[in-house]
Structure formats: structure tokens, C-alpha cells
Amino acid sequence: MEDVVISGGDTYQLPAKNLRLIGDALLDIPHIKRMRFATKGPAIMPMKILTDHDWVDALTHVVERGRTLGKDVVLHTHFNSPNEITWITENAIRVLFERGIVVRNQSVLIRGVNDTPEVMQLLTQRLSYINVHPYYVYMHDMVRGVEDLRTTVQTACDIEKFVRGSTAGFNTPLFICDAPGGGGKRDVHSYEYYDRENGIAVYSAPSVKPGQFFMYFDPIDQLSPAAQHRWESPLVQEEMIAEALARAGGKSYVVA
Ligand SMILES: *Cc1c(COP(=O)(O)O)cnc(C)c1O
Numbered sequence: 195m196e197d198v199v200i201s202g203g204d205t206y207q208l209p210a211k212n213l214r215l216i217g218d219a220l221l222d223i224p225h226i227k228r229m230r231f232a233t234k235g236p237a238i239m240p241m242k243i244l245t246d247h248d249w250v251d252a253l254t255h256v257v258e259r260g261r262t263l264g265k266d267v268v269l270h271t272h273f274n275s276p277n278e279i280t281w282i283t284e285n286a287i288r289v290l291f292e293r294g295i296v297v298r299n300q301s302v303l304i305r306g307v308n309d310t311p312e313v314m315q316l317l318t319q320r321l322s323y324i325n326v327h328p329y330y331v332y333m334h335d336m337v338r339g340v341e342d343l344r345t346t347v348q349t350a351c352d353i354e355k356f357v358r359g360s361t362a363g364f365n366t367p368l369f370i371c372d373a374p375g376g377g378g379k380r381d382v383h384s385y386e387y388y389d390r391e392n393g394i395a396v397y398s399a400p401s402v403k404p405g406q407f408f409m410y411f412d413p414i415d416q417l418s419p420a421a422q423h424r425w426e427s428p429l430v431q432e433e434m435i436a437e438a439l440a441r442a443g444g445k446s447y448v449v450a
Contacts, residue, residue: 195225195226196225196226196227196228197226197227197228197229197230198220198226198228198229198230199229199230199232199270200216200220200229200230200231200232201230201232201270204232204233204234204235205231205232205233205235205269206233206234206235206239206242206249208249209249210246210248210249210251210252211252213231213249213252213253213256214252214255214256217229217231217252217253217255217256217259217260217267218256218259221256221259221260221263221265221267226265227264227265227266228265228266228267228268229256229260229265229266229267229268230267230268230269230270230298231253231256231267231268231269231270232269232270232271233269233270233271233272234271234272235271236269236271236273236283236286236287236290236297237271237272237273237274237278237283238278240280240282240283240285240286240287241282241286242286243286243287243289243290244282244285244286244289250289250290250293253269253290253295254293254295257293257294257295258294261294266296268295268296268297268298269290269295269296269297269298270297270298270299270300270329271297271298271299271300271326272299272300272301272302273299273301273317273321273326274301274302274304274307274308274317275307275308275313275317276313276316276317276319276320279317279320279321279324283324284323284324287324287325287326288324291325296327297325297326297327298326298327298328298329299321299326299327299328299329299330299367300329300330300331300332301317301328301330301331301332301367302331302332302334303331303332303333303334303345303349303350303353303369304334304343304345305334305342305343305344305345305413306342306343307343309345309349309353310353311352311353311356311357314331314353314356314357315356315357315360318357318360318361318365318366318367319360319361321365322361322362322365327364327365328365328366328367329367329368330367330368330369330370330379331350331353331354331367331368331369331370332370332371332372332379333345333347333350333369333370333371333372333382333410335372336374336410336411341413341414341415342413342415344412344413345412345413345416346390346393346412346413346416347371347382347385347388347393347395347410347412348388348390348412350369350371350382351369351382351383353369354369354382354383368381369381369382369383370382371385371395371397371410373395373397373408373409373410374408374409374448375403375406375408375409375447375448376402376403376448377397377398377399377402377403377406377408377448378399378402380397380399380408384397385397385442386398386407386442386443386444387438387441387442387443389434389437389438389441391417391418391421392417392421392424392425392434392438393411393412393413393414393416393417393421394409394410394411394412394434394435394438395409395410395411395412396408396409396438396439396441396442396444396447397409397410398442398444403448406444406446406447406448407439407442407444407446407447407448408447408448409435409438409439409447435447
């Protein structure tokens, strides 16, 4: 594979010498062409970039060495709200920009935080202003215990439609649904079928898992009282899912 994401552990926590060591070791692997250091750091502790000169120098070293080797080395970060972007953030990202370090952002759509067209537009504009490229906005994963933070696919589609056009196309994030089952990231609008009433979106991923279908379910508390009632019955659940799948043109679907 040509792409490497250095994550699952925060790049911000690496001592400068380890950042350099890992970066150099990966650059030495011939088939690796692109690397991303992933960290939420710039969103929560931008001061580090203004004070930890060894760390910034180490990152700069890997980026510059990559450039001489014809390899792309960038930083991926995670702002969710325009309120996370302050004058300190602006100064910090400026340091990275001056050193030629490309920074991209990945957000998660979170109910009550950034799930309105206006807030997401402002986040996109503020990121663009500080030269951070808005890359992805993810639908919240369907994980237990955080239903109150999830939004519907319809909400994501509406926000995407509003944000698109409010700044340069290359600064417009892709709104992504990563439904369970390993189909990977799908453009949130690209569902094969979407039952808005019952909150069932069906996706396919022809080049990743040909012939398979993947489902994303809206948070039940966002549905009509009648639909909420339907989800209470396991039998009706099965019927609704089978119906959505059939309308999408599928015969079976993949769960986690
Ligand atoms: C998102 C993701 C990547 C990176 O994918 P890009 O779309 O190229 O940014 C890699 N691995 C996994 C498991 C992912 O979810």
C-alpha cells in the first residue's frame, strides 16, 4: 500500500526524536508514497506548536525530507466547532503554513455541537481562513451510549447542500457515512435507497465490496412517533429493513 496513516496514538504525544524516527523509517520504505500524521492536538492545544520547537522541527524535517523524495507528508487534525478556532490556533497553524506543512481537518457531525448549516458553514470558512483544508465530515458512528449525539442522514445531506458553494470547492468537505460492514466511506448523498420515515439508509461500495449492501440507521428519537413505535417490534424491524434493502436492489446486507 502507498498510503500510511500514523494514528491510534496521538502524534502530539510523541517526543520529537520519536516523531523523527518513525517518519524517517516510513520514508525509507520504497512503496510508501503518502503519509499522514494524525492528531487532535492543534484543535485542543495549539500552544504546543508555538512553544515546542523541537516537535515542530521534527515534523518539518519529515515533511521536507519527504518532499526531496517525492513523497507527500501531511498533518491531519480534528476540529469540530468554529469555537475551537481562536487567535492562538491561527498563530499556531500559521507556523505550520510558513514551513509548508499541509494540514487537513476531519470532523464528526455531532448533534447540538455542529449539526446546523450555519455552524458547519462557519467551521468550513474558519478552517479555510487559517489554511486548514476541510477534508471530511463524518456521520457519527453507530456506537452504543451516544444516541443523543447522532444525527440523521437527512440532516447531513441538508448541511452538505448548504455548505457547498460557500467557499472554494477544494475547501469544501466531503460528508461521509462509514456504515458498519466494511464498505468504507461513502458520500452521504450516494445512498441506493433512503427510507426517511423509518430512518434506514442503504449504501453500496462497488469497487470495495461488489454486490454487498451496507445500512446506516438514523437515531430513533429523531423519527416520528409512529416510526419510533414501529422500531419497538422486532418483527416490524425485520420487515422495514428487508423492504429498504429490496428497494435498494439488494438481496442481503452486511452488519458489523
Ligand atoms: C478513513 C480511513 C482511512 C483513510 O482513508 P482516506 O479516505 O484515504 O482518507 C484508512 N483506513 C481506515 C480504516 C479508514 O477508516
